[in-house]
Amino acid sequence: MPPGRPRKNQRNVLMKSAELIGWAIGGIEREIAQTRERLTALTAQAARLRKRAGIRGVSGGASVTPMAAGSSSAGGTQRRRKMSPEARKKISEMMKKRWAERRRGK
Numbered sequence: 830m831p832p833g834r835p836r837k838n839q840r841n842v843l844m845k846s847a848e849l850i851g852w853a854i855g856g857i858e859r860e861i862a863q864t865r866e867r868l869t870a871l872t873a874q875a876a877r878l879r880k881r882a883g884i885r886g887v888s889g890g891a892s893v894t895p896m897a898a899g900s901s902s903a904g905g906t907q908r909r910r911k912m913s914p915e916a917r918k919k920i921s922e923m924m925k926k927r928w929a930e931r932r933r934g935k
Contacts, residue, residue: 879885912920
């Protein structure tokens with residue numbers, strides 16, 4: 830064998846690689862456990878705040894996301910407010926006025 834650095838044994842490299850992967854998996858599992866504990870604590874804190882504010886809790890243990898907060902439960906469609914014909918007409922007139930001013934400005 831030529832002089833210089835000795836060759837690495839392939840088995841040693843694989844063992845060290847597997848060892849590093851094991852450590853990484855252990856770290857990820859610890860992170861998951863900590864995240865679950867934090868989620869449990871935050872959920873409990875939210876329940877206490879809802880109770881204090883007199884707001885009913887979320888049923889079925891489901892969490893409320895900002896996107897789902899405004900939608901109805903089963904259908905997934907949002908409930909829309911009804912606009913009176915007078916309000917619709919007023920908005921229409923205002924928009925027509927704005928567009929007319931914009932066309933005059935060109």
